[in-house]
Amino acid sequence: ELKVEQNPLFLSMQEGKNYTIYCNYSTTSDRLYWYRQDPGKSLESLFVLLSNGAVKQEGRLMASLDTKARLSTLHITAAVHDLSATYFCAVVRDMRFGAGTRLTVKP
């Protein structure tokens, strides 16, 4: 059974700091999504990673995919309060989501 594990599940950061969220999955897949969810809201697509070695950046967020290691990362640079949300990775093959990382950025 496909498993998608995110860590950490909870992350409290100071503004201006950098951090990385990890997404490990247990089967072969060359595509992966990252989503953001604000409290009480739906999911917003952040990145679609379509191949091994794919790297995408949007503002302070950068996502990468290593299909050989079955690992995707979401790197946060110089965090700001507006980034506070829950971030999910999803493996495309079975649309299996990770448990989510609840990020809180404090001043």
Added chain:
Amino acid sequence: KAGVTQTPRYLIKTRGQQVTLSCSPISGHRSVSWYQQTPGQGLQFLFEYFSETQRNKGNFPGRFSGRQFSNSRSEMNVSTLELGDSALYLCASSLVAGLNTEAFFGQGTRLTVV
């Protein structure tokens, strides 16, 4: 361009009742997927429809069913509701099937079973 529209937004039902949720995809999108989100189980895939055919199904009991119409609109039905069915039900649409293209999510229907 209108996004994915789910109706109703909120629903309260009693155990044993049935419920139907509706999802209108983005214009031109032919694939609709449904997900259940709960604090305990997280986001779980229910099923995917494309061209009125179910293409993928998650691990849910037969009480959960769906269908898609010729205009790509989709409905999800849950029969004999249980307390554990209380959740946010999310619908996502994408251009094609196979979950290989970007999926856009609706605002969800929050179902409470009492």
